[in-house]
Amino acid sequence: MSAHETIDVSTQDGSYDVHVGAGILDGLGELVRGACAGRAARVISDSNVAPLYANDVALSLLDAGFESSIHIFEAGEASKSMETLSELLERLAEGGLDRDDVVVALGGGVTGDLAGLAAALYLRGIKLVQVPTSLLAMVDSSVGGKCAVDLAAGKNLAGAFWQPSLVVADVDCLDTIAPELFRDSCGEVIKHAVLADEALFAALERRTLTDAGLTGEELVDIVARNVRIKRDVVEADERELGLRQTLNLGHSIGHAIEAASGLSLGHGSSVAAGLCCIARASSRLGWCSDECCQRIVALVASHGLPTDTDVPHKELLSFMLRDKKRHGDGINLVIPREIADVELRRCQVGELEEIVRLGCGVS
Structure with missing residues (x-):
């Protein structure tokens, strides 16, 4: 066995370990x-x-x-539907699982x-263990x-907050991931680095995640650093x-780019493009330095991810205004100021139009 790190997560709804x-x-x-x-334990996985x-x-x-x-x-993303959820709930009921039993989610983000969500809804909530097999x-x-x-x-419009009892991430599972899927997942890692870890960002500039020479120990370290970033944010603001x-x-x-593609563009790739656009x-609006923008776009490009979109601006705006993150007549946008320094900025519809005009389809 190689490196093994355990990260503890504590929220109002409970504490758990991420291995x-x-x-x-x-x-x-x-x-x-x-x-x-x-x-009893019911393992839920995809084909x-x-x-x-x-x-x-x-x-x-x-x-x-x-x-x-x-x-x-x-x-596939098409299975992330009310129909599949209903079938999962029926299978849990047929299996006679009770509130002490556990659902084991084995797979990627869709799983x-x-x-x-099935664990959150069945019997108003049973135990959940997440066993992620994709980098994302x-x-x-x-x-x-x-x-x-x-x-x-739209995407993710019916959901809940339901903390797992345990997360187990074995980086050896990444050996079976197709290169294009692994590359897509790098978008969220880059996002975390821009959000909160300048040292991670600089490390990725020196050596991309797609470098075939990365060892298991290095992958464990990278995944653990990302988990800690998310842990710190979740503990401070669970809901x-x-x-x-x-x-x-x-x-x-x-999300607007992803939706406009009919979900054919991966989530990580869509986030990477969205990150470059914002x-x-x-x-261009003077909210962050040109150097910060250039470093973000260069890092995304070095991982083989898209840095822009050709989706028409009106279509992007339409999807953005249907997104679950909308609040009344505006959206709370996350704006990069420098690497590892972001701010939450409330933007009205007119401002969103300007942001899309300046950031999308112009690279």
Whole structure:
């Protein structure tokens, strides 16, 4: 076994550990048993991840004294729907799970969202363990308790806050991730660096995450640093009333880009493009320095991620104004001032039009 770091997360809704390591999936059952005292565990995974890990995870849970079973849904963002959620809830009920039992979300962000929301709703809430297998899920969506499904009107519009009892991130799982999916996930890592970690940003400038030479120990360190950034924000603002909104850096434009693509562009790529767009607009409006903007765009480009969008401005604005982050007649936008220094700025519709004009489709 290689490096293993444990990060504790404490919120009003409960405390839990995030285990980040290489080769730690084999001991999942023991870790789950240490966090959950239930009788049964239902592993929820998608059709891509389940063939790789689900049987081993179920056996590990069985060895730890759980009655374990597996539910598999079709991989892809299209499955993050009310229909799939309803099916998951029916399967939990058919399995006779009670409030002491546990849902184990094995997979990427879609799996974590679906399984998390099912755990939050079933019996008004049962135990949840997040086992992220993608970089995006490891550094972002598995920590913090946000879970949601998409509606026809937009992404993540039906959801809840439901903190896990445990998160187990084994970086060895990243060996089975397609290069394009791993690259897409780098968008959230870059976002975290811009948000709160100048040293991480500089390290990524020296050596990109897509460098094939990264070791397991280096990946553990990078994932753990990202988890700590998110942990610190979540602990200060669990329900996204203020500070936690800064985690939406790049997301208001990014979600609009993602929605306009029909969800064909990955979330991390969309956030990366949105981050560059808001940095360009901020630079041109005098809210951040030209150097800050140039460094952000250069780092995104060095990871092979998009730095702009060709979506028409009216279409972007339409999606932005339907986003769940809208408050009345405006949106709280996260503005980069310098690397590791951001501010929350309330923008009215007219200002949003100017920001989109200055930042999007102009690189």
